[in-house]
Every structure is written in C-alpha cells, then in structure tokens.
Amino acid sequence: MGTAPSLPGPAPAALRFHPLRDSATMSRRNLRHMLRYPSTTLVLVGMPIVFLLLFVYVFGGALGAGISEGPGGRSEYVTYVVPAILLMTIASTVQGTAISIAMDLTEGIIDRFRTMHIARVSVLTGHVVGSVIQAFLSLAIVMGVALLIGFRPGAGLGGWLATTGFLAVVTFALVWLSVALGQVSRSVETASNLPMPLILLPFLSSGFVPTDSMPAGLRWFAEYQPFTPIIETSRGLLMDQPVGHHGWVALGWCALIALGGYLWSRRLFGREHPS
Amino acid sequence: MATAPPETAISVTGLRKSFGEHVVLDGLDLTVPAGTVYSLLGANGAGKSTTVRILSTLAASDGGSARVRGHDLASEPDAVRAAIGVTGQFSAVDSLLTGEENLLLMADLHHWPRRDGRRRVAELLRRFDLVDAARRPASTYSGGMRRRLDLAMTLVGDPQVIFLDEPTTGLDPRSRRAMWRIVRELVSTGVTVFLTTQYLEEADELADRIGVLHHGRLVAEGTAEELKRLVPGGHVLLRFADPTSLEDAERALDTSSRENGTLALRVPSDGGLRSLRAVLSRLDDRSIEVEELSVRTPDLDDVFLALTGQPGAEKVST
Ligand SMILES: Nc1ncnc2c1ncn2[C@@H]1O[C@H](COP(=O)(O)OP(=O)(O)O)[C@@H](O)[C@H]1O
Ligand SMILES: [Mg+2]
Numbered sequence: 071m072g073t074a075p076s077l078p079g080p081a082p083a084a085l086r087f088h089p090l091r092d093s094a095t096m097s098r099r100n101l102r103h104m105l106r107y108p109s110t111t112l113v114l115v116g117m118p119i120v121f122l123l124l125f126v127y128v129f130g131g132a133l134g135a136g137i138s139e140g141p142g143g144r145s146e147y148v149t150y151v152v153p154a155i156l157l158m159t160i161a162s163t164v165q166g167t168a169i170s171i172a173m174d175l176t177e178g179i180i181d182r183f184r185t186m187h188i189a190r191v192s193v194l195t196g197h198v199v200g201s202v203i204q205a206f207l208s209l210a211i212v213m214g215v216a217l218l219i220g221f222r223p224g225a226g227l228g229g230w231l232a233t234t235g236f237l238a239v240v241t242f243a244l245v246w247l248s249v250a251l252g253q254v255s256r257s258v259e260t261a262s263n264l265p266m267p268l269i270l271l272p273f274l275s276s277g278f279v280p281t282d283s284m285p286a287g288l289r290w291f292a293e294y295q296p297f298t299p300i301i302e303t304s305r306g307l308l309m310d311q312p313v314g315h316h317g318w319v320a321l322g323w324c325a326l327i328a329l330g331g332y333l334w335s336r337r338l339f340g341r342e343h344p345s
Numbered sequence: 346m347a348t349a350p351p352e353t354a355i356s357v358t359g360l361r362k363s364f365g366e367h368v369v370l371d372g373l374d375l376t377v378p379a380g381t382v383y384s385l386l387g388a389n390g391a392g393k394s395t396t397v398r399i400l401s402t403l404a405a406s407d408g409g410s411a412r413v414r415g416h417d418l419a420s421e422p423d424a425v426r427a428a429i430g431v432t433g434q435f436s437a438v439d440s441l442l443t444g445e446e447n448l449l450l451m452a453d454l455h456h457w458p459r460r461d462g463r464r465r466v467a468e469l470l471r472r473f474d475l476v477d478a479a480r481r482p483a484s485t486y487s488g489g490m491r492r493r494l495d496l497a498m499t500l501v502g503d504p505q506v507i508f509l510d511e512p513t514t515g516l517d518p519r520s521r522r523a524m525w526r527i528v529r530e531l532v533s534t535g536v537t538v539f540l541t542t543q544y545l546e547e548a549d550e551l552a553d554r555i556g557v558l559h560h561g562r563l564v565a566e567g568t569a570e571e572l573k574r575l576v577p578g579g580h581v582l583l584r585f586a587d588p589t590s591l592e593d594a595e596r597a598l599d600t601s602s603r604e605n606g607t608l609a610l611r612v613p614s615d616g617g618l619r620s621l622r623a624v625l626s627r628l629d630d631r632s633i634e635v636e637e638l639s640v641r642t643p644d645l646d647d648v649f650l651a652l653t654g655q656p657g658a659e660k661v662s663t
Contacts, residue, residue: 085423085424085427088456091456092454095450095453095454098453099439099442099450102441102442102446103441103442106441106442106482107441177436177437177438177439177440178433178435178436178437179437179438179439181403181433181437182431182433182437182498183454184402184403185401185402185403185426185429185430185431186426186454186502187423187426187427188454
C-alpha cells in the first residue's frame with residue numbers, strides 16, 4: 071500500500087454502546103444540577119409541607135372529628151393524611167422532572183446528545199435516577215416534619231422497609247410518566263402545568279377524606295382512580311395493617327404507568343425535534 | 346456495502362427535504378474532500394441548518410442519500426455519530442453547569458479515562474481562552490464565550506468531521522476573529538469542517554470550497570476565486586487632480602468610462618498585475634498624473650447578487 075495517510079473508519083469496538091456507564095454519567099449530571107440549585111428541591115418539597123400543615127392545623131380538627139368517633143381529632147387526622155402528603159411529595163418532585171426535561175430540550179443540549187454516539191436512553195435514565203434520589207430526599211424531609219407534628223406510624227422495621235420499597239416503585243412509575251410529559255411540552259410553562267393532575271388527583275381519592283363521605287359520582291371516581299389504592303397501600307404499610315387487595319391493584323397501576331411512561335418517552339425521544 | 350473513497354469526508358446526492366408544502370432542499374448534491382473546509386453559503390431560511398441537521402443525524406431527509414466518512418446516513422447513523430462533532434446554530438451547552446463541568450461531561454460520555462479526560466479538558470480550556478471562566482456556570486458566559494465552549498465541547502471526542510452551523514452569527518468582531526483562528530487551527534490538524542454562514546466574507550476567509558445554496562439547490566460551487574470569476578465587474582478606478590488629466594486619460598485609454606460627477610475613470614480589468622501595468626504605462630507615456638488608484642475585484646457579494654438576485658447579508662464589520 072502507498073504511504074498516503076489513510077483515514078480508517080472507527081473500529082467496531084468504538085461503536086459499542088455503554089448504557090450503564092452513560093446512564094451513570096447522566097445521573098451525575100442531574101444530581102449536580104440538584105446540588106447546585108438546592109432551592110429547586112426546597113420549592114418542590116415546600117408544597118407538600120404547606121399542605122400538610124394546612125390540613126393538620128386548619129382543617130385537621132374538623133376533619134379528624136369526621137373520620138373517627140373518638141376524641142382524637144387533629145392528632146388522628148395527622149395519621150390519616152400523611153400517606154396522601156407523601157404521594158403529593160412524589161407528584162411534586164416529578165413535576166420538577168418534567169420541567170428539567172423541558173429545559174434540557176429548550177437549551178439544545180439534548181440535540182447535542184442526539185448527535186453523539188452514546189446510549190440514547192441514558193439521557194432519560196439520568197433524569198429518572200436523579201429524580202428518584204431527589205424524591206427520596208424530599209420524602210425524608212416531609213416524613214421528618216410529619217413525625218415532628220405528631221405522626222405516629224405503627225410500622226416496625228419490616229413495615230418501614232416495605233413502605234420505602236413501595237414508594238420507590240410509585241416514584242419510578244410517576245417519574246417515567248413525567249419524563250414523557252416533559253418531552254411533549256413545547257415549553258417550560260407547559261411542562262410545569264401538564265403534571266398538575268398528579269398533584270390534584272390525591273384530593274379526589276381516599277387521601278384526605280374517606281371516599282364514603284363523597285357524593286356518588288365522585289365516590290365512584292375516587293375508588294377506581296389509581297391514587298386511592300396507592301394511598302391505601304402506603305397507609306396500611308405505615309400503620310402495620312393489612313393492605314388487602316389494594317396492594318396488588320396499586321402495583322398493577324404502577325407497572326402500567328411505568329411501562330406506558332417508558333414506552334411513550336422512548337418514542338418521543340426518537341422523534342425529530344424541530345430546531 | 347460499497348463505501349465512498351476514504352478521501353471523501355461528506356458526499357450528498359439528490360438530498361430532499363420539505364416541511365409540508367414548503368420545499369427546503371430540492372435535490373442537493375455536494376462532495377467535501379477530507380481535510381478541507383467547505384462552506385455552505387446562503388441567506389436566512391435557505392436551508393443551511395436543515396442540511397446540517399440532516400447530515401448530523403438529527404433530522405431525516407425525504408429523499409436522496411448522504412454519506413459521512415463512507416457511512417450511509419440512513420443505515421449507519423451510529424457510525425456517523427461516532428465520526429462527527431456538531432456545533433449547532435443555537436447553543437447546546439448545559440447552562441447550569443460550569444464550563445469545566447460541561448467539558449468533563451463530554452469526556453465522560455466519550456469514555457475517556459478520568460486522568461486523560463481531565464488533561465484534555467484543561468488543554469481545551471486553555472486553547473479556547475476559558476481558563477478564567479472555567480469554574481463559572483455557563484449561564485454567566487457572554488455570547489462569544491458560550492460559542493467557544495460549545496465548540497470546545499464538540500472537540501472533546503476528537504471528531505474527524507465537524508459541522509459548524511453559523512459559528513459566528515451574532516458575535517462581535519473580536520470574537521468572530523477568534524473563532525476564525527480556531528477554525529483555521531482545526532483544519533491544520535487534518536479534520537474536515539463543514540460550516541454554514543450568511544457572511545460572504547467568512548466563507549472567503551475560511552473555506553477551500555464554497556457552495557451557494559438557493560431555492561434548495563447549489564446554484565454555484567467552487568473556490569472563492571472561481572466564484573468571483575463567474576461574475577464580471579472587476580475594474581481599476583483612477584482618480585485625477587483636474588479635468589484636463591481626466592480627459593487626456595480618457596483619450597489614452599479606449600475602454601474606460603467616467604464615474605459620474607467625479608474626476609475618476611473606471612477601467613475594466615481582471616485585477617491582475619499585467620493589465621494594471623498596461624494601463625499605467627499608457628498613462629505614463631503621455632505623462633498623465635494619476636492622483637489615486639484603486640483595484641476592485643468582484644467579491645462574493647457580487648457573486649451572490651448575480652447568482653441569486655438578492656444581496657447577501659450585511660458585510661462583516663472588521
Ligand atoms: N421544523 C420545521 N418545520 C417547518 N419549517 C421548518 C422547520 N425547520 C425549518 N423550517 C423552514 O425551512 C426553511 C429553512 O430553514 P433553515 O434550514 O433553518 O434555514 P437557514 O439555516 O438557512 O436559515 C425555513 O423557511 C424554515 O422556516
Ligand atoms: Mg440556520
């Protein structure tokens with residue numbers, strides 16, 4: 071052969087993908103965002119805390135009297151409402167996920183990732199891992215506040231572990247849904263509005279008042295929407311009571327939401343983005 | 346599978362793209378030899394970004410084919426991505442991270458070993474004059490710094506083919522010159538650069554070959570010199586101190602024409618030394634004093650005007 075400089079194409083080895091490594095890199099990126107701007111996490115965790123305080127101290131006396139015959143009132147209501155507030159914490163975090171995905175898209179950095187030879191899904195899994203960690207941080211803070219104001223769960227170590235695992239499943243499912251919602255939004259504002267139903271749905275469930283206190287139509291909706299079994303399951307696990315069929319229904323919903331969100335997200339990510 | 350000869354970095358055949366009814370690329374053909382700078386010149390909306398987005402695997406074409414370093418865009422997008430680096434028209438940096446973190450992110454995504462990655466990042470920060478700003482969030486960067494960071498991020502992976510979409514649009518003259526210097530350095534290392542611009546001067550400064558994109562096709566292609574030869578209009582402008590000299594000169598030079606209202610004559614010329622000498626020696630023979638002489642060769646503005654019927658974008662201020 072001649073001595074002309076040859077320009078070999080990249081070796082096949084260079085074309086191998088490293089999804090785990092790339093996902094770890096992307097997760098680090100999202101965690102760094104979180105640590106650099108802790109105010110974002112504080113705002114996201116602020117909302118459920120405000121609702122917790124509002125419901126316990128403003129409405130708690132009256133609502134507590136409504137849910138039990140005993141003299142418990144407010145202190146009993148804390149125990150009743152905490153599972154709903156935990157779910158709201160997760161919903162609030164994933165709203166942040168949608169916003170940060172939409173911001174990525176408007177920034178153009180995702181276009182850069184798309185032109186690079188990286189495992190594509192890592193862009194999304196980075197957000198998912200980052201958000202799950204952020205959600206657990208927020209859940210810990212909210213749980214701390216709840217304990218301070220008189221939440222007394224009956225769960226032992228096993229119950230706590232089960233609760234943690236269950237909330238991880240719920241978070242995982244809602245984060246994937248939110249990753250898709252962030253992508254369909256064309257703007258950051260839309261991205262912060264689209265997950266709104268996730269914040270509102272706990273109100274139309276057994277989270278704040280028992281469903282049998284609701285009018286017929288609403289009651290039907292509340293009993294069949296996914297957040298009711300999710301809240302009932304967390305409540306059962308935290309209070310060390312049997313969760314019954316709610317556990318399976320909740321896990322079924324989570325699997326459905328996670329799979330749907332994942333497939334939808336992948337599809338959206340493969341789509342062409344107008345510049 | 347047949348591959349293009351390795352000496353060809355980019356080859357595009359009959360590329361088509363429409364958005365609804367709006368035809369943006371209507372059978373684009375072009376070839377870029379490896380190790381050269383190709384500049385796609387076109388007005389706003391001509392389809393430059395669309396071309397870059399298709400060639401960098403961001404968008405699909407509606408027809409035609411393209412290869413980048415021999416890899417077919419449609420069937421081997423992964424191989425294409427492994428070979429290219431892209432700096433799009435709009436900034437693609439993570440503004441929440443610092444400049445250094447942005448570059449380290451790229452190093453990690455290219456699977457550089459930690460130490461090599463750090464060394465490379467430090468070197469790029471130095472080369473792109475970002476050392477002082479390295480620890481500041483990119484959101485605090487000026488337009489020029491952002492552009493430099495953007496390009497530095499593109500270079501972390503040692504791409505063999507680099508796409509730059511309007512790399513200097515919106516930059517002040519100093520940042521623009523810095524960007525030009527960087528592009529020249531890049532080319533000296535043997536990479537291929539495909540750059541788009543609205544600035545005729547920029548194409549003239551940087552490109553080995555220029556393609557003029559208009560109505561979805563290349564309406565002209567060649568070196569800056571070749572393009573300039575396509576349009577007439579080169580001349581020598583002679584200015585005289587008084588009307589007598591002007592009239593004498595007019596008699597001496599049979600092809601000249603007066604510049605209206607001034608004491609100046611316009612003599613057609615190809616700008617070459619030989620024709621210039623001929624003009625001057627005729628005047629000298631008759632002892633006609635020339636006060637001022639200027640040579641005007643057609644620039645790419647003239648080319649653009651002649652080819653597309655529209656003036657190019659405003660000239661770069663220098
Ligand atoms: N995603 C899109 N949807 C619809 N029209 C588009 C889209 N992207 C570009 N265009 C249109 O295609 C034409 C070429 O755009 P572009 O390639 O960005 O031009 P340039 O980069 O040369 O300024 C423009 O008229 C633009 O409006
Ligand atoms: Mg453009």
